[in-house]
Amino acid sequence: MSEVTATNDKKPTPWGLWVTIGFSGIVLSVVFFIQIVLTVAFLIFVMFQNPPINYEDFAKELVYNGNLLSLTTIISSLAGIGLIVLFVKIRKNITIENYLGLQKFTKKEAFIWLLFYSGYLAISYISSYLYKPQFPEFMEKAYKTASFLPAFYLALVLIGPLFEELLFRGFLFAGIKSSKLGATGAISITALIWAIIHLQYDLYFIVSLLFLGLLLGIARLKTGSIYIPIFLHSLNNMLAIIQTILYIEKLT
Template identity: 40%
Template structure:
């Protein structure tokens, strides 16, 4: 079998497939969970997963959610997303190492990427201070409704791996050789990644968009999605520590 390393998708198709990679595993898992709930007459599992419910206000609309259930479903969806991406690449005979940027990085690259993140963090902190931007209180309530070990795994391991493989790995590789070019690809992947966090207020999304640009640049500059995962994880580590211990 010939293994291709090139781009095989139209930009719109690549974006739609990326959205499918993220949402289809989650929808499938929630569908299965609904069946399990229906078969469990004692509601034991439902009561376990839907404890500590939280009401979130998103753009003026109150939404009742179940943090433990949501995080369990997200964690279970991560390996399904990875398998989905692998299948998409295999059916097009695309080399996953080259396409996704599964290349290890050296210490020098890590230090430069870390410095870049520190500069971003300084900018984001100044931006938040000047414009008095704060995370909504119900977000902290949501995070603290989940066991510390679970929210830590989701924030520090699950989210960086899944999001970087999808946006800075798969989608980046399918867009970079189109008319968008590298700059357009970094911009669009950052924009779509930011949209994934649409539950936040617009001023917070603005800051997240710039983090996406940093992660996209790191992926491009060092040709390593592993490095983007590492920097994303570092960002989420500081966010997790702040949420759990300083709010």
């Protein structure tokens, strides 16, 4: 009887560090594989629809194609979210809500972290004014080639940020934080990996994303809620799209 009680009273914990890293690697591998498959399928479809097209040039421009970006982001992100939920559910001693930080937050917390994000934007603006980086070619070409903008907005402002935050500030964050690396390791490692996977940008913007990732990680730790990082991430992407639109209009 005492053994049963001890088992029931066991503190809910996420997967260990190495299992967490392994499962996260599986999620990213599946996501990237789906993106590759969809990219090949997209290329084949265009080949049949447009026989005279220069396939070599078109293939080089696929990375900037807004329609393909929307398609691959939505489908691969939804698959990634499904895998995250699966890996959390097979960890029997903890709920999905506690594991991923699906916790309520107060209006005060939202306001405070919106102020912190505003500070990040101000610093980014000042640094960009001093450094004068080239506007991201990726965003400019992606927006110009996105013929169905609702899907483009859905992918970049909602589905993409939702998946990335559930993985990095949710699943991966929880596993690292519960290990010997603690909260500091969880914040820094998730921010670093998240920044590195955005290889479509140059070094300046990757470093900028690193600092944003640190901010999102701290928000996740202090509020205990994944919703704040999701909101700030979505807001950041929305502002990036607005900035892209203004930049394109300025050129024309």
